[in-house]
Amino acid sequence: MSPGYLILATFLACAVEAVEATTIVLAVGTTRGWRWPLYGVGAAAITLAAVTAILGPAVSAIPISSLRVVVGTLLVLFGLQWLFKAILRAAGLKERRNETTAYTRDVEEAERAERPAAGTPDWYSFTLSFKGVLLEGLEVVFIVLTFGAGTHRLGLAAASAAAAVALVVAVGVAVRGPLSRVPENALKFAVGVLLTSFGMFWAGEGVGVDWPGDDAALPALIAFVLAGSAAIVLAAKPRNEAVA
Numbered sequence: 001m002s003p004g005y006l007i008l009a010t011f012l013a014c015a016v017e018a019v020e021a022t023t024i025v026l027a028v029g030t031t032r033g034w035r036w037p038l039y040g041v042g043a044a045a046i047t048l049a050a051v052t053a054i055l056g057p058a059v060s061a062i063p064i065s066s067l068r069v070v071v072g073t074l075l076v077l078f079g080l081q082w083l084f085k086a087i088l089r090a091a092g093l094k095e096r097r098n099e100t101t102a103y104t105r106d107v108e109e110a111e112r113a114e115r116p117a118a119g120t121p122d123w124y125s126f127t128l129s130f131k132g133v134l135l136e137g138l139e140v141v142f143i144v145l146t147f148g149a150g151t152h153r154l155g156l157a158a159a160s161a162a163a164a165v166a167l168v169v170a171v172g173v174a175v176r177g178p179l180s181r182v183p184e185n186a187l188k189f190a191v192g193v194l195l196t197s198f199g200m201f202w203a204g205e206g207v208g209v210d211w212p213g214d215d216a217a218l219p220a221l222i223a224f225v226l227a228g229s230a231a232i233v234l235a236a237k238p239r240n241e242a243v244a
Helices: 003-032 035-060 064-090 099-112 123-151 154-175 184-206 214-243
Strands: none
Touching: 003 035, 003 099, 003 123, 003 154, 003 184, 035 123, 064 123, 064 184, 064 214, 099 123, 123 154, 184 214
């Protein structure tokens, strides 16, 4: 896989995860103060670093042919999960995620939660930030390890992920509010298509498929998955309208 494909897929996928984590931290921080939410972010970052340090060498030690089958299969399953939800949203069968709505909901919950006495830890803020960053961060780790190990470019995958997270966090800090202008649903659709396509490509390589033109087959796979997904969206919309 060319570096360009790797950078694009990793950056987009990690940006989506970073948007959701940033929304949670911003909502808690602006409502209850920043000290304990940032402690939660720090604790989650340390946990994620430990997970990466443990899993990274283990994944890299797997023989390349077996690795591509495993990584490809995981990417297909992961990509189809994203794609399934994105198709439902695009067809109107599932409510689209709205960062403004999610931010407002998190703020309201943070305001209702009991506040700690002066000088005592705010475990609500710590736990919410820790959980949000850890859960979204684990998906980032999975994306980095699978893409990086599958292409033997772990450093490039990690740098792409770091750039995506840094950009989203910088924008979040600048606006101090929900990142509602990020086309998250469209990004999830695109990422689902990319992950599924790359997974099919690597799994095929792992079992001995000789793709025509090597990496040149990737655009055709992406176009195939995209066209199939768009066809499903179009086919599902009339049924949705009929039910309505």
